[in-house]
Amino acid sequence: xxxxxxxxxxxxxxxHSFCKNSKLGILNxxxxxxxxxxxxxRYQEEGVDLSPRVYITSDVQAMAKMLPGGEQYKLGNSSAxxxxxxxxxxxxxxxxxxxxxxxxxxxxxxxxxxVFKGESNPISVSIDSIILSKENEFHAxxxxxxxxxxxxxxxxxxxxxxxxxxxxxEDSPPPLQFLEHLVGAITSExxxxxxxxxxxxxxxxxxxxxxxxxxxxxxxxxxxxVPALLSADGVILERPIDFSELVSEVASKRxxxxxxxxxxxxxxxxxxxxxxxVFNRRAQLLGFNCFVKATNADEVVGGARKRAxxxxxxxxxxxxxxxxxxxxxxxxxxxxx
Amino acid sequence: MTTIALWQPAANELVPATANNALAIxxxxxxxGKKDKGQIVAAFESGHFEMGVTYLWGRTxxxxxxxxxxxxxxxxxxxxxxxxxxxxxxxxxxLTEREAIRLAxxxxxxxxxxxxxxxxxxxxxxxxxxxxxxxxxxxxxNQHEALASLQxxxxxxxxxPKIEVATKFIEFRxxxxxxxxxxxxxxxxxxxxxxxxxxxxxISVLMNAAKKNVGANLEHALANVNTLVPALWxxxxxxxxxxxxxxxxxxxxxxxxxxxxGLKSAxxxxxxxxxxxxxxxxDTFVKAAxxxxxxxxxxxxxxxxxxxxxxxxKLGSTIPTPAFPACLSALLCVTLGNGYGVAWSAQVDANSxxxxxxxxxxxYYLNNVLPSDTRIFGKLFSQKPRxxxxxxxxxRNLGQVDFKNKTVQQLIEAAVKSNDAKVESLARKMHEExxxxxxxx
Numbered sequence: 001x002x003x004x005x006x007x008x009x010x011x012x013x014x015x016h017s018f019c020k021n022s023k024l025g026i027l028n029x030x031x032x033x034x035x036x037x038x039x040x041x042r043y044q045e046e047g048v049d050l051s052p053r054v055y056i057t058s059d060v061q062a063m064a065k066m067l068p069g070g071e072q073y074k075l076g077n078s079s080a081x082x083x084x085x086x087x088x089x090x091x092x093x094x095x096x097x098x099x100x101x102x103x104x105x106x107x108x109x110x111x112x113x114x115v116f117k118g119e120s121n122p123i124s125v126s127i128d129s130i131i132l133s134k135e136n137e138f139h140a141x142x143x144x145x146x147x148x149x150x151x152x153x154x155x156x157x158x159x160x161x162x163x164x165x166x167x168x169x170e171d172s173p174p175p176l177q178f179l180e181h182l183v184g185a186i187t188s189e190x191x192x193x194x195x196x197x198x199x200x201x202x203x204x205x206x207x208x209x210x211x212x213x214x215x216x217x218x219x220x221x222x223x224x225x226v227p228a229l230l231s232a233d234g235v236i237l238e239r240p241i242d243f244s245e246l247v248s249e250v251a252s253k254r255x256x257x258x259x260x261x262x263x264x265x266x267x268x269x270x271x272x273x274x275x276x277x278v279f280n281r282r283a284q285l286l287g288f289n290c291f292v293k294a295t296n297a298d299e300v301v302g303g304a305r306k307r308a309x310x311x312x313x314x315x316x317x318x319x320x321x322x323x324x325x326x327x328x329x330x331x332x333x334x335x336x337x
Numbered sequence: 338m339t340t341i342a343l344w345q346p347a348a349n350e351l352v353p354a355t356a357n358n359a360l361a362i363x364x365x366x367x368x369x370g371k372k373d374k375g376q377i378v379a380a381f382e383s384g385h386f387e388m389g390v391t392y393l394w395g396r397t398x399x400x401x402x403x404x405x406x407x408x409x410x411x412x413x414x415x416x417x418x419x420x421x422x423x424x425x426x427x428x429x430x431x432l433t434e435r436e437a438i439r440l441a442x443x444x445x446x447x448x449x450x451x452x453x454x455x456x457x458x459x460x461x462x463x464x465x466x467x468x469x470x471x472x473x474x475x476x477x478x479n480q481h482e483a484l485a486s487l488q489x490x491x492x493x494x495x496x497x498p499k500i501e502v503a504t505k506f507i508e509f510r511x512x513x514x515x516x517x518x519x520x521x522x523x524x525x526x527x528x529x530x531x532x533x534x535x536x537x538x539x540i541s542v543l544m545n546a547a548k549k550n551v552g553a554n555l556e557h558a559l560a561n562v563n564t565l566v567p568a569l570w571x572x573x574x575x576x577x578x579x580x581x582x583x584x585x586x587x588x589x590x591x592x593x594x595x596x597x598x599g600l601k602s603a604x605x606x607x608x609x610x611x612x613x614x615x616x617x618x619x620d621t622f623v624k625a626a627x628x629x630x631x632x633x634x635x636x637x638x639x640x641x642x643x644x645x646x647x648x649x650x651k652l653g654s655t656i657p658t659p660a661f662p663a664c665l666s667a668l669l670c671v672t673l674g675n676g677y678g679v680a681w682s683a684q685v686d687a688n689s690x691x692x693x694x695x696x697x698x699x700x701y702y703l704n705n706v707l708p709s710d711t712r713i714f715g716k717l718f719s720q721k722p723r724x725x726x727x728x729x730x731x732x733r734n735l736g737q738v739d740f741k742n743k744t745v746q747q748l749i750e751a752a753v754k755s756n757d758a759k760v761e762s763l764a765r766k767m768h769e770e771x772x773x774x775x776x777x778x
Contacts, residue, residue, distance in 0.1 A: 062610070065610040065611070065613060066601065066610060066613070067589070068585070068586035068589060068590070068613050068614055068615060068616060068617070069586065069589070069590055069615075069616045069617060119589060119590045121590045121591070121592075123590075123591065123592035124589055124590050124591070124592055125588070125589050125592055125593065125594050125597045126594075129594055129597070129598070130589070130597065130601065133601075135601075135602060135605055136605070137605065192551045192552065193551060194592075196592055196593055196594045196595060197591055197592025197593065198592075199594075200592040200594060201592060247592075251591050251592065252423070252425070
């Protein structure tokens with residue numbers, strides 16, 4: 001008699017303590033979380049890949065009060081089971097793009113679902129730092145796809161899991177693991193006054209952009225200019241895009257946040273171009289579409305991007321302050337000085 | 338337990354009693370240059386008293402505002418409840434003459450007596466400047482009034498080599514920003530036993546520190562927010578609660594993660610998220626209210642009030658709750674007017690908004706805002722605004738409100754009975770409750 005082997009039983013066992021600690025009634029049945037994880041790992045509607053962020057909360061009103069300037073639309077009610085979760089996702093996922101996210105309010109036997117967003121200002125504090133906090137009086141869990149076949153679950157009680165639904169090693173670094181390191185390197189010489197806002201902005205921008213990117217390389221120059229090894233072959237901007245200055249102007253209301261959004265769109269476009277994007281440590285975007293000649297091609301196993309990354313990392317500490325790579329399937333590497 | 342009392346500057350006799358003419362008094366004005374002194378003396382000696390006093394007033398108020406700007410324009414903005422002010426703003430753009438005198442008193446820059454004399458000088462200038470040309474030709478500022486004004490300006494402001502904020506205020510502020518106060522620190526108990534003005538000032542200093550400080554000073558400020566906001570919360574009036582909630586919303590929109598963390602923690606302790614504005618749309622209403630106050634307290638107010646009141650009506654009839662205290666206070670300024678009357682051209686629009694204020698909202702204002710609305714209860718010291726207040730109470734049927742504040746209840750009951758003298762004495766009682774006994778009106 002043939003035997004079915006699935007990840008399901010393993011997954012149910014592994015999320016048990018996460019569900020229990022979350023203190024959310026709907027997660028008393030681990031199958032509900034497993035259903036959500038599996039759905040999000042490769043979610044599609046009408047053939048379009050979607051990667052919505054889903055928040056399950058015990059008190060959606062209290063959550064909304066903590067997000068002034070935000071908005072919320074209830075889209076329906078359903079049963080607090082796998083069928084209800086599937087329905088919530090089906091109705092909400094196509095709407096949960098850009099700033100919009102999905103909420104599932106746990107109401108015991110039933111759930112309420114809908115979409116919500118925080119403050120529209122691009123430099124506003126990240127929602128996770130407010131909602132996923134131990135001191136809140138309500139409980140919350142976030143479930144989102146980081147890369148294909150990789151889902152992250154975080155709870156307000158501090159639990160965090162990366163769930164790989166493929167054959168990755170258990171000690172593999174998760175996708176976007178180095179995002180904060182990269183943002184830290186890009187902002188390392190920015191003045192203290194607006195550094196937090198800048199970090200918050202770049203984290204949100206790069207989180208979204210890198211999830212949609214098909215792989216990229218980012219170098220952070222030690223100096224204000226593009227280092228010689230990258231300037232020979234690439235597009236060097238005559239006037240760097242100064243994200244630090246833009247954030248400072250938006251924060252002091254001297255300029256409209258649309259100015260910052262439009263520059264963010266440019267960066268997203270550059271991330272979808274070939275070659276290396278170059279920043280300096282003052283969060284100035286110096287150039288893109290830059291190429292390096294691989295110096296140690298024989299020693300590196302991998303494609304052109306991997307070889308270019310190896311060349312970049314060999315100059316970290318001299319010409320570069322940091323180098324970051326994201327592969328096509330969403331996994332990243334980082335080396336900083 | 339010792340309570341904190343309103344600060345007073347050190348008493349100095351800056352103008353000797355023997356100085357009884359313009360030359361002798363002006364000689365004591367250390368902050369005036371030779372040219373300024375010469376022009377003032379020349380104006381007085383040639384009988385151009387209005388011209389001399391107006392010129393003198395410009396110099397006096399500039400010196401006072403300059404000193405106040407040293408406290409920090411951001412803090413001044415917090416104390417005035419202005420959400421649109423930051424350190425880069427010009428003090429002259431945000432502060433009216435009356436506000437400058439009031440803040441100078443509150444921060445111990447000038448004594449309450451000097452404050453009263455400066456206010457009187459300003460009243461005189463306003464009075465004569467508002468006369469039409471025919472009336473102005475018949476009525477003149479006389480020598481006695483001019484010399485008294487000169488004396489007030491020199492003794493209060495211009496006679497000091499440099500006017501300074503009271504040392505005790507600097508200590509008070511430094512205690513809130515430069516070290517973390519423990520919950521059992523005697524300072525907390527002392528603050529709790531102090532007049533309401535110090536509650537308000539503490540919140541203003543802390544919110545300003547949270548907005549502008551970085552590093553260790555920010556950590557101290559946020560630690561103190563988490564100690565003092567819960568300690569004071571139950572007795573904080575809604576204006577100050579909204580101030581804390583607004584600071585949270587602003588920090589959230591501006592990406593200040595550390596500040597948001599600190600304020601959120603304090604708001605959770607007091608279950609204060611009901612006082613976080615849903616959005617910053619209310620700022621537009623607060624700005625409109627500020628424009629009314631600015632027109633009302635500036636020169637030619639009878640001509641200038643109508644436009645900003647109309648602008649407020651155009652924002653819509655539903656005033657968001659966070660902006661309601663500022664808007665109602667501004668509208669009451671227009672309705673009650675000043676010692677000389679009201680701006681008739683602004684009354685129709687002001688009344689149209691007041692018509693839409695429900696009894697619940699009046700109750701909210703009277704119970705939660707009026708006890709610390711110094712501008713409005715201060716108006717009741719003057720006869721004409723007091724008479725109009727009594728009319729307003731009757732017109733809006735405010736005696737029906739469910740009162741939670743005893744003094745306010747007595748005030749409204751006195752107004753219902755048209756007991757003018759009692760309304761005045763209760764307004765003075767409110768002043769004393771707000772500032773403490775030293776802050777005489």
